[in-house]
Amino acid sequence: xxxxxxxxxxxxxxxxxxxxxxxxxxxxxxxxxxxxxxxxxxxxxxxxxxxxxxxxxxxxxxxxxxxxxxxxxxxxxxxxxxxxxxxxxxxxxxxxxxxxxxxxxxxxxxxxxxx
Amino acid sequence: xxxxxxxxxxxxxxxxxxxxxxxxxxxxxxxxxxxxxxxxxxxxxxxxxxxxxxxxxxxxxxxxxxxxxxxxxxxxxxxxxxxxxxxxxxxxxxxxxxxxxxxxxxxxxxx
Numbered sequence: 332x333x334x335x336x337x338x339x340x341x342x343x344x345x346x347x348x349x350x351x352x353x354x355x356x357x358x359x360x361x362x363x364x365x366x367x368x369x370x371x372x373x374x375x376x377x378x379x380x381x382x383x384x385x386x387x388x389x390x391x392x393x394x395x396x397x398x399x400x401x402x403x404x405x406x407x408x409x410x411x412x413x414x415x416x417x418x419x420x421x422x423x424x425x426x427x428x429x430x431x432x433x434x435x436x437x438x439x440x441x442x443x444x445x446x
Numbered sequence: 447x448x449x450x451x452x453x454x455x456x457x458x459x460x461x462x463x464x465x466x467x468x469x470x471x472x473x474x475x476x477x478x479x480x481x482x483x484x485x486x487x488x489x490x491x492x493x494x495x496x497x498x499x500x501x502x503x504x505x506x507x508x509x510x511x512x513x514x515x516x517x518x519x520x521x522x523x524x525x526x527x528x529x530x531x532x533x534x535x536x537x538x539x540x541x542x543x544x545x546x547x548x549x550x551x552x553x554x555x556x557x
Binding site: 357364366372373374375376387389393416420422433435437438439440444 | 549
């Protein structure tokens with residue numbers, strides 16, 4: 332069964348450093364998403380991406396964040412100048428578009444710890 | 447009023463019991479509804495979509511009540527492996543829109 336994959340599973344970084352979280356969405360999916368979940372809190376939407384551009388973003392997704400699809404398979408989230416409050420699980424998800432449902436399938440997540 | 451609300455639980459039920467959760471939402475433009483389960487420190491896994499006419503998948507039944515703006519999940523003959531947090535999610539458009547998640551309801555099925 333196709334699945335979303337994410338690397339690394341755990342990233343530890345110092346405050347102020349930049350991190351790049353990587354995702355490989357399901358191959359025939361066209362919509363990609365990043366969500367985050369702070370420990371003990373709900374899953375929160377960050378950004379959606381379609382046709383090589385951002386289609387929607389939340390207020391969390393400020394200038395500190397950026398996304399990119401550098402090639403035909405990877406989808407990345409870059410966090411510049413990380414802050415302590417960026418510590419969270421970051422989930423990538425993907426969904427089909429036309430002809431399918433918008434059921435979103437999640438990757439296993441990257442646990443980001445900012446020290 | 448919060449956009450999506452769920453009773454956080456925990457619901458502690460014996461094996462074999464039937465248990466039901468509700469999820470209320472405030473955005474009347476919500477169109478697509480889903481139930482996910484999330485195990486501790488894992489990703490949300492899609493359990494089922496929720497259709498207007500209601501739908502069933504084995505021991506799981508999901509229903510939508512648009513008039514009262516809630517969805518429900520019924521689990522029959524609960525198993526130990528059903529222990530997890532159950533998240534409702536919804537989007538305002540049918541395709542490619544972000545999901546708004548509820549905070550989740552924790553279920554513990556006890557032997």
